[in-house]
Amino acid sequence: MQSLQKGDSSGTDDLEDNAENFTAWEDFYRIDWTPKEFLIKFRQQLEGYQLGANFEFDGVQVNGCNTKLVFKPIGKNGKWRLMFEPKKRDLRLLSRKISLGSLLNFQVGIGHDFHNGATGWKWKITSAFGEMGNSHIRHKTSIPVFPGFDVRVGWNAEYVLPDIHGSLGTGEPVIGMNLGHVSASIERVEAIFTHVT
Template structure:
């Protein structure tokens, strides 16, 4: 998404505003609560063209102050212990983890800074919206919107137009859909 005014004036409205409603990731999550813990089985499908998939088993405490979750990926032979996302500021989170790969016989750790805002010169919002369809079954939709806000500008005596407008841009997409079954 380029902020060039010449592109905005030569592009049609359909080129400037695009909304993708076909998700690139589908998740089926089965969850069971067992004595203060949640045990989950996640079936994750990516890139519908190539039919990539993953399976994960997740164990985490149910308490509000939970600080960790344990993940086992049988296909990759990986186990991980991850911290919960630790808020550093209102919009910035840190997550750390340690893991072991049985296939590669290696142990390592990772860290990740994440935010719901950001982008490279483009404003971006990422979020998840949960919809409870009926007791024990929820849909969670992960969506993203990248945008450049419209702008009105002009000039006098500079050779530029007295009045001009950049129409802005919007690219919104549904990135993932999770069907969550609580047993």
């Protein structure tokens, strides 16, 4: 994205000239509407548990499909989930995300790789605002289409807030401005089919 910065010490004259060049909204944002992943999820709910089959398609690779089988309790008892990936022959037991304050989440899991015969555990701390030092938002929006069928869209947004700056006696512009920008993209689209018995 483009930003507005001064190249010499002429100050307000350059500020006014450059401000006229950045009047189009397209200079301040970019949106990528093509999802990077597309998922089809089938869920069967029975007596407080949910069995699911996820088919994940990579938006870049032509034949990039990965299958996951997921088993987990639902409701207030949903503190864990068991996941198996047949292609990778990987079995994992994951905890639900545990809130660490209002911004951070903690998750731990143990897994077994049948292909290599290895067992180990992992943990991670995540945030809806991305990694440290980045102005980043991650969010999922659910759209109920009809009973038993939902569409969920996961999107990201990176942004730089506007700022005005300046200096004296340093050889840098007296007045400079960065109008900021927003870059957004759709990361994944999920089609979720749920059957309750």
